[in-house]
Amino acid sequence: MTKAIDNLQLNAEGKLKHFITIEGLGKTLLTEILDTAESFVGMTDQQIKKVPLLRGKTIVNLFFENSTRTRTTFELAAKRLSADVLSMSISTSSTSKGESLLDTIRNLEAMFVDMFVVRHGISGAAHFIARHTAPHISVINAGDGQHAHPTQAMLDMFTIRQIKKDFTALRVAIIGDILHSRVARSQIQALNTLGAAEIRVIAPKTLLPAHVETLGVNVCHNLNEGLKDIDVIIMLRLQKERMTSALLPSESEYFKCFGLTESKLKIAKPDAIVMHPGPINRGVEIESSVADGSQSVILKQVSNGIAVRMAIMSMAMQPQGGMQ
Amino acid sequence: MLEINSLLNNLEAELQQLIIQRKLLNPLMIGIRTGGVWIAEQMHKRLALSEPLGLLDISFYRDDFSQIGVHPDVKPSCIPAHIEGRDIILIDDVFYTGRTVRAALNEIFDYGRPNQVILAVLIERNGKHIPIAPDCVGTRMILTANQRIKLTGPKPLAIHLETSPDTP
Numbered sequence: 001m002t003k004a005i006d007n008l009q010l011n012a013e014g015k016l017k018h019f020i021t022i023e024g025l026g027k028t029l030l031t032e033i034l035d036t037a038e039s040f041v042g043m044t045d046q047q048i049k050k051v052p053l054l055r056g057k058t059i060v061n062l063f064f065e066n067s068t069r070t071r072t073t074f075e076l077a078a079k080r081l082s083a084d085v086l087s088m089s090i091s092t093s094s095t096s097k098g099e100s101l102l103d104t105i106r107n108l109e110a111m112f113v114d115m116f117v118v119r120h121g122i123s124g125a126a127h128f129i130a131r132h133t134a135p136h137i138s139v140i141n142a143g144d145g146q147h148a149h150p151t152q153a154m155l156d157m158f159t160i161r162q163i164k165k166d167f168t169a170l171r172v173a174i175i176g177d178i179l180h181s182r183v184a185r186s187q188i189q190a191l192n193t194l195g196a197a198e199i200r201v202i203a204p205k206t207l208l209p210a211h212v213e214t215l216g217v218n219v220c221h222n223l224n225e226g227l228k229d230i231d232v233i234i235m236l237r238l239q240k241e242r243m244t245s246a247l248l249p250s251e252s253e254y255f256k257c258f259g260l261t262e263s264k265l266k267i268a269k270p271d272a273i274v275m276h277p278g279p280i281n282r283g284v285e286i287e288s289s290v291a292d293g294s295q296s297v298i299l300k301q302v303s304n305g306i307a308v309r310m311a312i313m314s315m316a317m318q319p320q321g322g323m324q
Numbered sequence: 325m326l327e328i329n330s331l332l333n334n335l336e337a338e339l340q341q342l343i344i345q346r347k348l349l350n351p352l353m354i355g356i357r358t359g360g361v362w363i364a365e366q367m368h369k370r371l372a373l374s375e376p377l378g379l380l381d382i383s384f385y386r387d388d389f390s391q392i393g394v395h396p397d398v399k400p401s402c403i404p405a406h407i408e409g410r411d412i413i414l415i416d417d418v419f420y421t422g423r424t425v426r427a428a429l430n431e432i433f434d435y436g437r438p439n440q441v442i443l444a445v446l447i448e449r450n451g452k453h454i455p456i457a458p459d460c461v462g463t464r465m466i467l468t469a470n471q472r473i474k475l476t477g478p479k480p481l482a483i484h485l486e487t488s489p490d491t492p
């Protein structure tokens with residue numbers, strides 16, 4: 001399965017074609033994405049915040065699941081690359097009339113689309129579309145089920161690198177609902193690929209997937225212990241909508257044990273940064289004063305999302321098949 | 325190998341003359357990465373311009389994205405001042421097809437509307453593809469299709485004439 005994804009994501013020259021998962025992508029490619037994004041960040045100085053790279057290309061955002069940040073930043077990224085972009089919320093569209101996913105794709109293909117940005121509640125949806133779509137179309141995964149959210153992971157890596165410069169000395173804590181988090185899975189893969197010194201997942205046993213340690217992380221069930229020597233704190237949202245059984249006694253109990261408060265933040269290194277992929281549940285996983293505090297880079301993550309998505313989109317839209 | 329100092333002297337003299345002729349007021353100098361920046365650094369020093377040098381990476385404005393994609397070594401552009409209403413000296417190392425300059429102008433105009441832009445290049449060679457021409461040059465050269473000029477630098481700055489064995 002992994003091998004199939006590898007091959008699918010890269011073209012014969014090893015260049016990015018689809019962006020479905022971090023898994024199977026090397027350090028060089030991830031670094032190239034970060035470097036390219038760096039150049040797009042500078043664009044905010046321009047009066048006209050647009051480059052002509054993807055002029056004449058059509059990008060369709062296919063969102064089968066709700067999203068504000070991701071969809072908006074993908075849309076802005078596409079617009080800043082001068083592409084034509086169409087955002088579709090599919091729950092309100094044909095599929096509710098019984099059209100299959102593949103039929104939706106075929107119809108959009110017939111409208112001469114060049115890229116699909118896909119968010120779907122089912123793991124593997126983006127991979128499925130990439131496997132079945134026309135060969136000239138690129139697919140970007142904007143989050144699939146509990147599987148992966150690779151562009152979020154890359155914008156997090158970008159934000160970390162922007163502040164901490166180097167990954168090799170970093171101890172990173174990912175805290176909270178790891179079980180339901182596609183973001184955490186992608187972050188762990190990216191951090192391991194980029195060579196972070198340690199990744200620590202901190203959560204109650206009920207919110208950790210079985211055998212989580214095989215992902216290359218240290219596991220800790222106590223926030224006070226887990227925050228020691230940490231450079232980067234990544235808080236995750238409690239995904240109540242995906243919880244089908246009683247995994248927690250109560251929200252207030254959870255906040256007491258795993259919520260990031262000002263006093264708990266002091267346990268980490270004094271220059272530690274606080275991240276959150278959003279949307280944040282104030283008072284559930286993070287105290288308001290921490291989310292808005294000086295160590296928080298949550299809004300920086302949002303801004304960086306545009307540049308990183310521009311980089312990934314333009315790289316995936318590069319000519320395929322060696323026309324040079 | 326070509327003697328770079330005499331070319332830099334020529335370019336400086338032409339620039340000084342044009343600055344007076346065109347009445348450039350406190351011009352902002354911008355070099356096109358990578359070679360153009362090296363030449364611009366020299367000119368910036370020689371003309372004793374007070375404002376920091378601007379750096380332009382035109383990778384995102386190139387017209388051959390559909391053929392070659394994003395250059396992996398793309399660097400951020402850095403324009404230290406507002407472009408609006410300014411007099412600009414744009415510097416590149418070699419003027420060949422004119423496509424680089426077209427891309428650079430497009431990018432500059434996305435930063436604002438300059439008053440005037442003049443183009444200065446160390447070497448203008450034959451092979452123009454679009455109706456753009458430099459205002460100041462260090463020298464002009466006629467080369468064959470399999471010859472190309474290569475600048476190495478920044479220290480030491482040197483120009484080489486390379487001839488490839490297989491003619492395209």
